[in-house]
Amino acid sequence: MSTRQVSAGLHNLGPVDQIPFGEGRAFGVDGEQVAVFRLRDGTLRALSAVCPHRGGPIADGTIDQRVVMCPLHQNAFELDTGCSTTGAEPLRSYEVHTDAEQNIVLRTGRSGVIN
Amino acid sequence: MTTVADKPQDTHQRKPQSRQGKPAARRRLVVIGNGMAGARAVEEILARGGAEQFTITMFGDEPYGNYNRIMLSHVLSGEESDSDIFLNSLHWYQDNNITLHAGVRVERIDRFTKYVFANNGHVVPYDVLIIATGSQSFMPPMDGLYTPSGSVKPGVFTFRTIDDTRNMVQHAQYEHHHRAVVIGGGLLGLEAARGLQSHGIDVDVVHSGGHLMNAQMGPEGGAILRRSVEALGIRVHTGSRTTAVLGTVGTDKVSGVRLRDQPDIDCDMVVVAAGIRPNVDLAVLSGLPVERAIVVDDQLRVLDEDDIYAVGECVQHRGEVYGLVAPLWEQAVVLADHVTGADTSSAYLGSRTATKLKVAGVEVASMGLRGPERETDEHIVFSEPSRGVFKSIVIRDNKMVGATLLGDSRKVAYLTQAFDKGLPLPEERISLMFDLGAPAEDESVAELDDDAQVCNCNGVSKKSLVAVVKGGCNTVAGAMDATRAGKGCGSCKLLVKQVVEWAADGAVEEDPAASYYVPGIPLDKPSLMAAIRKQGLRSVSAVFAALAPDSGEGAKSKMGLASLMKMMLADQYIDERDARFINDRVHANIQRDGTFSVVPQMKGGVTSVQQLRRIADVAEKHNIPMIKLTGGQRIDLLGVPKEDLPQVWADLDMPSGYAYGKSFRTVKTCVGKDFCRYGTGDSTKLGIEIESRFQGIESPAKLKLAVSGCPRNCAESLVKDVGVVAVEGGRWEVYVGGAAGAHIRKGDLLATVDDPEDVKLLTGRFMQYYRQNANWLERTYAFVPRVGIEHIRAVVVDDAEGIAAELDAAMQASVDSYVDPWSERDDPLTPGQFRASLPLTVLPQVPVR
Numbered sequence: 001m002s003t004r005q006v007s008a009g010l011h012n013l014g015p016v017d018q019i020p021f022g023e024g025r026a027f028g029v030d031g032e033q034v035a036v037f038r039l040r041d042g043t044l045r046a047l048s049a050v051c052p053h054r055g056g057p058i059a060d061g062t063i064d065q066r067v068v069m070c071p072l073h074q075n076a077f078e079l080d081t082g083c084s085t086t087g088a089e090p091l092r093s094y095e096v097h098t099d100a101e102q103n104i105v106l107r108t109g110r111s112g113v114i115n
Numbered sequence: 116m117t118t119v120a121d122k123p124q125d126t127h128q129r130k131p132q133s134r135q136g137k138p139a140a141r142r143r144l145v146v147i148g149n150g151m152a153g154a155r156a157v158e159e160i161l162a163r164g165g166a167e168q169f170t171i172t173m174f175g176d177e178p179y180g181n182y183n184r185i186m187l188s189h190v191l192s193g194e195e196s197d198s199d200i201f202l203n204s205l206h207w208y209q210d211n212n213i214t215l216h217a218g219v220r221v222e223r224i225d226r227f228t229k230y231v232f233a234n235n236g237h238v239v240p241y242d243v244l245i246i247a248t249g250s251q252s253f254m255p256p257m258d259g260l261y262t263p264s265g266s267v268k269p270g271v272f273t274f275r276t277i278d279d280t281r282n283m284v285q286h287a288q289y290e291h292h293h294r295a296v297v298i299g300g301g302l303l304g305l306e307a308a309r310g311l312q313s314h315g316i317d318v319d320v321v322h323s324g325g326h327l328m329n330a331q332m333g334p335e336g337g338a339i340l341r342r343s344v345e346a347l348g349i350r351v352h353t354g355s356r357t358t359a360v361l362g363t364v365g366t367d368k369v370s371g372v373r374l375r376d377q378p379d380i381d382c383d384m385v386v387v388a389a390g391i392r393p394n395v396d397l398a399v400l401s402g403l404p405v406e407r408a409i410v411v412d413d414q415l416r417v418l419d420e421d422d423i424y425a426v427g428e429c430v431q432h433r434g435e436v437y438g439l440v441a442p443l444w445e446q447a448v449v450l451a452d453h454v455t456g457a458d459t460s461s462a463y464l465g466s467r468t469a470t471k472l473k474v475a476g477v478e479v480a481s482m483g484l485r486g487p488e489r490e491t492d493e494h495i496v497f498s499e500p501s502r503g504v505f506k507s508i509v510i511r512d513n514k515m516v517g518a519t520l521l522g523d524s525r526k527v528a529y530l531t532q533a534f535d536k537g538l539p540l541p542e543e544r545i546s547l548m549f550d551l552g553a554p555a556e557d558e559s560v561a562e563l564d565d566d567a568q569v570c571n572c573n574g575v576s577k578k579s580l581v582a583v584v585k586g587g588c589n590t591v592a593g594a595m596d597a598t599r600a601g602k603g604c605g606s607c608k609l610l611v612k613q614v615v616e617w618a619a620d621g622a623v624e625e626d627p628a629a630s631y632y633v634p635g636i637p638l639d640k641p642s643l644m645a646a647i648r649k650q651g652l653r654s655v656s657a658v659f660a661a662l663a664p665d666s667g668e669g670a671k672s673k674m675g676l677a678s679l680m681k682m683m684l685a686d687q688y689i690d691e692r693d694a695r696f697i698n699d700r701v702h703a704n705i706q707r708d709g710t711f712s713v714v715p716q717m718k719g720g721v722t723s724v725q726q727l728r729r730i731a732d733v734a735e736k737h738n739i740p741m742i743k744l745t746g747g748q749r750i751d752l753l754g755v756p757k758e759d760l761p762q763v764w765a766d767l768d769m770p771s772g773y774a775y776g777k778s779f780r781t782v783k784t785c786v787g788k789d790f791c792r793y794g795t796g797d798s799t800k801l802g803i804e805i806e807s808r809f810q811g812i813e814s815p816a817k818l819k820l821a822v823s824g825c826p827r828n829c830a831e832s833l834v835k836d837v838g839v840v841a842v843e844g845g846r847w848e849v850y851v852g853g854a855a856g857a858h859i860r861k862g863d864l865l866a867t868v869d870d871p872e873d874v875k876l877l878t879g880r881f882m883q884y885y886r887q888n889a890n891w892l893e894r895t896y897a898f899v900p901r902v903g904i905e906h907i908r909a910v911v912v913d914d915a916e917g918i919a920a921e922l923d924a925a926m927q928a929s930v931d932s933y934v935d936p937w938s939e940r941d942d943p944l945t946p947g948q949f950r951a952s953l954p955l956t957v958l959p960q961v962p963v964r
């Protein structure tokens with residue numbers, strides 16, 4: 001997916017409709033792989049896309065309002081913080097929101113929550 | 116000797132500290148060795164408020180957190196992944212403010228200036244030092260063990276660490292490696308042999324002793340163990356000494372071993388499991404007292420040292436050196452009592468090692484003497500070699516002084532206690548070995564002493580289990596989580612369950628969650644189904660909103676609910692794709708690198724020239740990294756990136772084989788009567804018809820079927836969820852509840868019928884009954900024995916509950932709503948349904964053959 005840098009560290013990943021409710025999609029942003037989830041309440045969360053356990057594709061995970069479960073061995077990670085609830089190493093979490101045009105805006109670099 | 120608590124600074128230390136106030140200078144605790152004993156000692160110290168007294172630094176030669184060494188046998192056999200055996204993750208060290216130097220070895224202690232010197236140049240001061248360096252494998256002298264440069268020859272392994280285990284697995288899985296020799300027939304050697312077998316390696320065990328496990332049992336027990344081990348396909352050579360490891364000339368590859376007075380054995384790898392030696396070099400070099408191991412007193416202090424303690428396999432206490440975990444749990448408690456000053460009267464008086472183990476899948480318990488030693492010793496022996504059962508008990512002065520139990524551990528808890536406590540024994544000695552008459556299970560748990568250790572791996576006593584139950588935790592799973600009982604080798608799980616049930620005084624709550632169909636909705640299956648019907652719920656999100664506590668969704672529950680509702684509602688179900696597991700969202704099975712496998716339907720395992728040609732073309736066009744015949748009689752195209760799935764399906768133009776779902780999978784068949792000279796029924800035709808009828812129906816767990824044309828059973832019908840066998844006279848037997856995967860069970864005969872149409876009817880009716888009544892992920896091999904074949908037969912064959920017509924109609928509705936999921940290729944259901952999830956990685960990464 002091509003993305004557009006909006007301003008320092010902010011990236012426009014395109015329309016939020018690319019992500020169905022309750023699922024995640026992966027984006028390559030600034031050389032980083034980021035999984036963006038659209039919760040059933042419409043809000044977004046973003047975590048690094050590669051599972052620290054064995055490299056599972058986090059965007060393919062099953063989510064609820066709180067966690068994402070990696071599809072390979074079912075480790076779970078908090079969507080808000082990236083911390084694992086099953087004892088795995090944490091994922092990085094990113095700040096993400098939609099703008100007025102319903103585009104996904106993601107912040108990379110230092111300002112996100114860094115674990 | 117001064118005890119820690121007597122020191123003035125210590126009194127100061129234990130004053131309560133105000134939170135805001137500057138923390139009083141803490142003493143520096145350094146621990147050398149981050150293994151089971153070192154980490155456990157620190158846990159015990161923390162449990163006694165140690166965090167407020169000490170700043171803690173740990174050194175571990177292995178570059179990891181602390182793991183459960185016992186479980187390495189399971190890692191070797193592939194039953195556990197190496198990441199699952201960690202006891203303390205790196206977070207635990209952080210959370211407890213412990214500085215961990217992982218992968219760093221301490222080389223010297225200066226006990227006068229109180230510094231330790233590490234191999235990475237670190238010099239760290241201590242006030243209190245704990246040595247917990249454990250043991251290493253012993254390498255008996257033999258030729259050819261080492262390369263000219265002095266390193267151990269590649270292909271020769273020891274079995275002590277996670278790295279050893281990983282290296283062995285890697286070597287064993289290497290294509291051309293087929294045979295291993297394990298040197299040593301003790302616990303470790305047998306575990307290694309069994310583990311290697313699971314990688315398809317053919318194993319010989321060479322043991323210098325006269326019988327297996329001679330440290331734990333006498334010759335008779337050893338002989339029976341040998342039978343059990345040989346029955347597993349492991350060759351055993353006792354009384355054989357290995358004199359050399361042989362190598363292929365010109366390479367440093369292992370080619371075999373040479374035995375004294377016996378022919379050489381060819382092999383590709385050698386595992387040395389010939390005993391252990393305590394790691395004492397460090398202590399010797401630093402001038403500490405070392406005999407067989409580091410000598411400690413009853414407080415676990417190194418002899419004549421005020422501030423140095425030692426614990427675990429590296430210590431010698433009252434002349435004993437232990438090689439099992441149970442003693443070191445006891446040591447860690449006493450050590451922590453003294454180091455923290457929590458109980459200065461605490462003393463370690465040695466452990467009576469009663470061990471209960473699972474060796475290569477055989478239950479082994481041994482304690483005390485292996486056999487009678489005095490003329491007056493009573494010796495009671497029961498031996499049943501064909502079942503691999505052996506029991507021997509040695510009694511002296513009406514006290515039990517030794518026991519060996521093989522293959523049947525039912526009386527172990529009681530015997531361990533009789534041994535530990537020197538209890539008076541019943542006159543009728545045979546009751547020591549068997550429960551006569553009434554099932555004495557409850558009694559024996561009640562009799563069990565409070566301090567009796569229930570879980571040896573994690574050192575959990577009956578008392579601590581009872582305490583958590585009294586503390587309000589009255590589910591077995593909860594008590595196991597709270598105490599870690601049963602989470603080691605698992606051999607004590609039954610006893611843990613009994614103790615919890617006894618402690619809860621009958622009021623054991625079934626783990627409430629255990630009866631839930633899915634973890635997030637507090638209802639069992641019938642209530643859940645009733646609620647869904649009554650409230651007219653049609654989607655997974657509606658179920659969460661209506662039935663989950665706080666209306667919250669739960670990721671762990673989604674897949675089970677999606678499957679259940681599809682089964683109940685067929686085309687009335689509102690299919691929210693996020694409720695599905697990734698496999699069901701893209702109709703393919705996810706692989707380790709995030710690519711997918713494609714298994715097209717090949718009904719009954721029958722294919723055609725056209726199909727084969729098309730598959731070949733597709734595989735060529737898409738550069739499929741591996742084409743494989745599956746165990747389910749079809750062809751698997753592996754390593755397909757997600758974004759290529761629609762095109763691969765389009766090019767194949769074959770329906771899905773459902774090799775990814777919790778659903779009806781496949782019907783294996785044999786060729787049957789049209790070709791086979793024994794065939795009595797047209798198994799192929801019937802198999803294809805069954806597969807055509809039930810393709811794709813979802814169920815609580817997968818359904819694998821087979822039809823065989825005669826009782827020779829070439830399609831393995833007896834080990835299938837539903838297996839059909841043609842028998843003489845045009846009749847068909849229908850078996851249910853069989854499996855030959857993670858569990859092996861022969862199916863139960865449901866009925867014998869005359870007409871293939873009846874086979875299809877009963878198959879469908881049984882599967883529908885299963886779909887409606889089984890727990891989520893409960894295969895038929897568990898469901899059938901739980902419900903009972905008589906009951907199932909009554910309902911399914913004899914219609915005892917009058918629901919047969921309903922079951923048939925419900926199944927028919929599911930059959931009618933079948934749509935080939937691969938038709939979604941033309942019209943993806945959700946945006947980006949087949950979009951790559953790892954955009955920056957070059958896929959596939961699965962090996963290309």
Ligand code: SRM
Pocket residue numbers: 704705706711712714743744745746747748749751773774775780781783819834853854855856857858894
């Ligand atoms: C592909 C195949 C291996 C092969 O190359 O031959 C296979 C592959 C997998 N099996 Fe299997 N099993 C395959 C035949 C079997 C068989 C033999 C058979 O079906 O006749 C069995 C024993 C029969 C049985 O089920 O009792 C079998 C018993 C299992 C089990 C143990 C199930 C159990 O409850 O005892 C699992 C684990 C599980 O499902 O939890 C499993 C799991 C798996 C999974 C799905 C791993 C997973 O959970 O993702 C593998 C998926 C690989 C993939 O990408 O498709 N597989 N698996 C076979 C596909 C057959 C097919 O054509 O559909």
Ligand SMILES: Cc1cc2nc3c(=O)[nH]c(=O)nc-3n(C[C@H](O)[C@H](O)[C@H](O)COP(=O)(O)OP(=O)(O)OC[C@H]3O[C@@H](n4cnc5c(N)ncnc54)[C@H](O)[C@@H]3O)c2cc1C
Pocket residue numbers: 147148149150151152153174175176177184185186187188219220221222247248249250274275276303306394397426427428429437438439440441443472473571604
């Ligand atoms: C495969 C296997 C299966 C087993 N199964 C069982 C079983 O079923 N039941 C049972 O009771 N027991 C079993 N055991 C034995 C049990 O694992 C040991 O008794 C236990 O691990 C001993 O604990 P320890 O802390 O003394 O030694 P270890 O666990 O060996 O820990 C010592 C640690 O110290 C480190 N170290 C050593 N020297 C230094 C140094 N100079 N500087 C820094 N670090 C150092 C080592 O690298 C090691 O990590 C088994 C062992 C193995 C290998």
Ligand code: SF4
Pocket residue numbers: none
């Ligand atoms: S295909 Fe089956 S047996 Fe083979 S590794 Fe996967 S799950 Fe295990």
Ligand code: FES
Pocket residue numbers: 051052053054055056070071072073074075
């Ligand atoms: S790769 Fe994510 S849980 Fe294993």
